[in-house]
Amino acid sequence: MPSSSQTPEREAERLRIERDELAAAAQRVAVQLQHFMDDTTDPGTEALAAQYELSRILSLLSIDTSAVDEAQYLSRFSATPSEIHRFLANRLPEDVHLNYQQAIGGRAVEEAAKELRMEANAAAAEGIRNDLTPGWLRAANFIDPMQSGGLFPSELIRFGETGGAR
Incomplete structure (x- = not known):
């Protein structure tokens, strides 16, 4: 329905x-x-x-x-990101496709920000480059969607047309 x-x-x-x-x-x-x-x-x-x-x-x-x-x-064993993008782009309106990409991108950026925080805290705990730790933590918080970071990607990624993987 x-x-x-x-x-x-x-x-x-x-x-x-x-x-x-x-x-x-x-x-x-x-x-x-x-x-x-x-x-x-x-x-x-x-x-x-x-x-x-x-x-x-x-x-x-x-x-x-x-x-x-x-x-x-499309095969789950051989489909490239470009083929999947083309398949979705032909079936979804651009805003829906962008929302889908942002959901995936947000999760990836969240994971990267978490990793950056862990590295910064590990470096601080070991006394390595303590001067960089506050900047790393600010950068992680700035991009992290869980900390009100931006939406990534900000524009629809068109694989095979304007960059992107394969």
Whole structure:
């Protein structure tokens, strides 16, 4: 069921993607049914009628299989950040995509700030460069989202277009 805050454009996009996924599944069924009919000497009236009906319905649809093909192409073992970015960028509005990147970036910056504090405190405990410890701690607090630091990234990272990994 669609969310009440979802825009008509987002709902239309969601429905288009669902239609394309259903149409792609129907195409796969039609191909398998055709193989069955080709391999069987007497496929039967029901199989012939089903193949005809599937073909007729699919011919009426203008189908964009890129969404389905892209999702099937992405592999958890080989997808690059650039491929994942492209996949998400094609499906999410920029502000939603930026919020997603900021959630990940915020966690990474929080972890980095924590590590910087630990290094500063360890250096101070060992008497190494005590003059740098206050600056390191201020820097860690300045960037840490848990200490009212900024949102990172501040702009959408477009992998493969304007920098970013791979």
